[in-house]
Amino acid sequence: MAEIDLQGLRKTYGRVIAIRELSLQIRDGEFLVLLGPSGCGKTTTLRAIAGLEMLDRGRIVIGGRDVTALPPGKRGIAMVFQSYAVFPHMRVYDNVVFGLRMRGVPEPEQRRRAAETADLLEIAGLLDRYPAQLSGGQRQRVAVARAIVMRPDVLLMDEPLSNLDALLRLHMRAELKRLHREVGSTTVYVTHDQVEALSLGDRIAVMKDGEIVQCGTATAVYDTPANRFVGSFIGSPPMNFLSGSVRAAGGRLVLATAGSTVELPDPLRASLSGRTEGEIVVGIRPEHIEVALSPAADAITAETIVLEPVGAHQLMTVRAGRETLKVTVPTDLLVQPEQRVWLRMNPGRIRLMDARTGQAIGAAS
Amino acid sequence: MTLRRLGIYSAGLVIGAWVALPLLLITLAAFTPRDLLYQWPRRLWPEEFTLDTLLFFARSAGVLRATWNSVFVAAITIGLSFLIAAPMGYALARYRFRGRDALQLAILATKMFPATVLSIPLAVAFIRWGLYDTLLGVAIVHTALSIPFVTVIVVSVFLSISFELEEAAMTLGSSRAQAFLRVTLPMALPGLAAAGIFTFVLSWNEVFAATILTLDNRTLPALIINSVVAAGAPLHYRFAGGFFMVVPALVIIFLIRRYLLTLWGVTVR
Numbered sequence: 031m032a033e034i035d036l037q038g039l040r041k042t043y044g045r046v047i048a049i050r051e052l053s054l055q056i057r058d059g060e061f062l063v064l065l066g067p068s069g070c071g072k073t074t075t076l077r078a079i080a081g082l083e084m085l086d087r088g089r090i091v092i093g094g095r096d097v098t099a100l101p102p103g104k105r106g107i108a109m110v111f112q113s114y115a116v117f118p119h120m121r122v123y124d125n126v127v128f129g130l131r132m133r134g135v136p137e138p139e140q141r142r143r144a145a146e147t148a149d150l151l152e153i154a155g156l157l158d159r160y161p162a163q164l165s166g167g168q169r170q171r172v173a174v175a176r177a178i179v180m181r182p183d184v185l186l187m188d189e190p191l192s193n194l195d196a197l198l199r200l201h202m203r204a205e206l207k208r209l210h211r212e213v214g215s216t217t218v219y220v221t222h223d224q225v226e227a228l229s230l231g232d233r234i235a236v237m238k239d240g241e242i243v244q245c246g247t248a249t250a251v252y253d254t255p256a257n258r259f260v261g262s263f264i265g266s267p268p269m270n271f272l273s274g275s276v277r278a279a280g281g282r283l284v285l286a287t288a289g290s291t292v293e294l295p296d297p298l299r300a301s302l303s304g305r306t307e308g309e310i311v312v313g314i315r316p317e318h319i320e321v322a323l324s325p326a327a328d329a330i331t332a333e334t335i336v337l338e339p340v341g342a343h344q345l346m347t348v349r350a351g352r353e354t355l356k357v358t359v360p361t362d363l364l365v366q367p368e369q370r371v372w373l374r375m376n377p378g379r380i381r382l383m384d385a386r387t388g389q390a391i392g393a394a395s
Numbered sequence: 396m397t398l399r400r401l402g403i404y405s406a407g408l409v410i411g412a413w414v415a416l417p418l419l420l421i422t423l424a425a426f427t428p429r430d431l432l433y434q435w436p437r438r439l440w441p442e443e444f445t446l447d448t449l450l451f452f453a454r455s456a457g458v459l460r461a462t463w464n465s466v467f468v469a470a471i472t473i474g475l476s477f478l479i480a481a482p483m484g485y486a487l488a489r490y491r492f493r494g495r496d497a498l499q500l501a502i503l504a505t506k507m508f509p510a511t512v513l514s515i516p517l518a519v520a521f522i523r524w525g526l527y528d529t530l531l532g533v534a535i536v537h538t539a540l541s542i543p544f545v546t547v548i549v550v551s552v553f554l555s556i557s558f559e560l561e562e563a564a565m566t567l568g569s570s571r572a573q574a575f576l577r578v579t580l581p582m583a584l585p586g587l588a589a590a591g592i593f594t595f596v597l598s599w600n601e602v603f604a605a606t607i608l609t610l611d612n613r614t615l616p617a618l619i620i621n622s623v624v625a626a627g628a629p630l631h632y633r634f635a636g637g638f639f640m641v642v643p644a645l646v647i648i649f650l651i652r653r654y655l656l657t658l659w660g661v662t663v664r
Contacts (some may be wrong), residue, residue, distance in 0.1 A: 082562050104569035115563035119581050129567030180567065 032093035032106065032183030032216050033058045034079065038086035043072055048074040049125040050240035061210050061217045063226060067263065071240040072220045079218060080109050093183055103132070108182035112189040114173040116161045119231035123157040123171050126328035129180045134292045147179040150212065167198045178213050183213040191226060203229060228252065236260050255381060257390035261313050267345065267356040273385065287312050288350040290330040295377045309385040316358045323345065329372035335367050348373065360390050375393045413531035418641065426450055429631045452635035459639065461618040464530055468599040468614055471534035473591050476541045484549025489558060502543050512605045521608055528610045537602040542593045552586030553579070589651040596644045616640060
């Protein structure tokens with residue numbers, strides 16, 4: 031059993047703040063992804079959990095044990111580094127059992143566990159080789175094997191897939207998910223790749239400027255981003271943001287944006303909690319906008335700029351008034367550049383945000 | 396284009412000859428019989444080789460003793476300079492601390508003062524401390540001379556070994572010291588050995604301080620220079636002595652040239 035409890039972490043390097051203020055509970059066996067742009071403090075947070083960074087403030091509790099002052103080797107963690115950090119002067123086998131040797135595990139037990147782990151990661155045929163004789167993907171497997179052979183309470187991974195080519199990354203992503211199911215260690219995984227985060231994480235903690243801006247399931251952070259940053263960081267292409275305004279009209283609440291008006295559905299109305307006037311930012315994902323080739327009620331008039339086929343669908347860039355939007359449309363929609371089209375937002379999928387702070391209005395997920 | 400290439404090659408040829416020709420001549424002379432050496436005009440290719448010249452040198456008074464002295468001094472120099480420069484090099488490579496850049500500059504600054512200027516005060520100080528004419532005294536000066544080099548090499552060696560490897564070892568249950576001993580040190584060993592050999596060459600070839608600071612306990616270069624300058628040693632002694640001095644340095648530099656290149660930031664892999 032190893033739940034992780036991060037309490038009020040703070041870490042600075044001189045004047046640079048790496049972690050501003052971070053508290054997070056991670057459940058036993060959970061796969062938690064720390065996601066954010068470079069320099070947001072995600073790797074520092076991971077290294078702090080590992081014990082490789084000294085914190086200015088805050089406590090780290092793993093499995094009910096306060097490990098804040100313990101060295102990395104006594105925390106019950108194992109870590110996979112971005113560079114793999116496989117020991118180049120040792121054979122794969124010696125790499126894998128390095129931690130067991132340091133712990134004084136008897137030799138027969140070492141051999142048994144190494145064989146078991148090698149099978150799990152399909153590197154049984156490589157045990158006699160030196161790391162220089164391995165491909166990048168194989169080295170990565172060795173790094174993972176070296177970590178999970180320890181049967182750690184907590185498995186930490188720092189962008190483990192970022193040095194692999196695209197195809198291998200896709201394959202290893204699925205492998206890591208399978209491994210997590212079989213091994214069951216509480217896993218903290220750092221990445222800047224939102225697709226990786228969405229596909230792997232039980233929960234995703236989105237970080238920015240040393241703080242967690244939102245922590246929730248893949249669906250939650252994708253569908254109901256807590257602010258503009260999350261909406262624009264997650265999703266490819268990112269969420270569209272239009273400036274608009276809300277006003278009351280005959281008992282209804284109407285949203286005016288890009289030269290068109292939309293009646294707000296009840297849930298959104300409720301989320302506004304009494305606000306009936308004012309500037310607002312409308313967040314809508316590209317796939318929640320419907321494109322019509324003839325005028326329709328409540329539709330935004332727009333002009334296409336670019337059309338990019340991306341395989342499963344087309345990505346259309348349109349201009350509506352002064353705003354530029356990205357819309358995904360079916361491949362069979364025939365549109366020319368600079369053609370007039372009409373856009374209808376799915377009202378149920380609109381995310382309203384405060385024009386000044388960029389924070390989502392209404393129930394956070 | 397071809398003209399340019401011709402220029403580069405001829406420059407290379409000239410520089411190569413400038414270095415290699417004296418070495419070649421001294422080698423030939425060291426194996427030439429004594430009477431041929433004194434012939435005039437002397438033939439470039441002696442056509443007759445002998446070990447007598449070298450044996451004569453080796454049997455000359457004090458040569459064996461001086462050779463032993465040189466090896467002894469070099470060994471102490473290696474020990475002392477590693478004791479000081481290896482931890483310093485590790486610290487400079489691994490930690491960012493206040494005064495780090497200043498320290499790095501200060502190490503090179505020791506090269507600013509020519510030994511000639513320092514020799515008299517040094518001799519006086521050594522006489523006072525009872526280090527004059529001792530091998531330890533010579534070794535201390537050689538240590539001071541070699542510390543900048545050893546530090547620079549050690550820094551580059553440790554910089555080339557990713558700190559993440561040590562961190563990985565620590566997450567796997569090693570202490571900091573264990574991580575160093577089991578991961579970093581084995582990987583650093585070839586580079587450190589190169590630094591040690593380089594120090595040996597430095598000490599083996601150093602003549603100025605060794606001459607100033609010793610009278611009876613001469614190292615080999617000090618003995619040879621003294622025999623040549625003060626006693627006017629015969630030609631064949633000079634050639635054989637020169638050859639004897641040059642060979643270890645040459646062989647060693649050849650063996651570690653890869654590491655010496657990386658020292659200047661050129662990576663040869």
